[in-house]
Amino acid sequence: MNTTISEAIARRRVLELRYHGYSRVVEPYAYGRDKIGDELLRCYQISGGSESGERTGWKLLKVRDVFMPVLTKQDFTVRQEYRRGDRAMVYIFAEV
Numbered sequence: 001m002n003t004t005i006s007e008a009i010a011r012r013r014v015l016e017l018r019y020h021g022y023s024r025v026v027e028p029y030a031y032g033r034d035k036i037g038d039e040l041l042r043c044y045q046i047s048g049g050s051e052s053g054e055r056t057g058w059k060l061l062k063v064r065d066v067f068m069p070v071l072t073k074q075d076f077t078v079r080q081e082y083r084r085g086d087r088a089m090v091y092i093f094a095e096v
Helices: 005-010
Strands: 013-019 022-033 039-048 057-062 067-076 091-095
Touching: 005 013, 005 022, 005 067, 005 091, 022 057
Parallel strands: none
Antiparallel strands: 013 022, 013 067, 022 039, 022 091, 039 057
């Protein structure tokens, strides 16, 4: 389990990380495990790159591919469209 991601969710702090070769800045919302055991991070990307070209928006990241997550000092406010109980996850470690 990644304690940096869990702490970011508990404190509602923005994370900076690298994923698939791109630097990203994200608001972490849920951290859990899917039905095959992969750890996942549901987040809202506020800046950075992406393979899809979508620089902002909701993302579902595989934690094994997340490198160098850094807890920033920037707080975030939970977005109204977020719904608890992410269906991509069968077990949730942490959630806003």
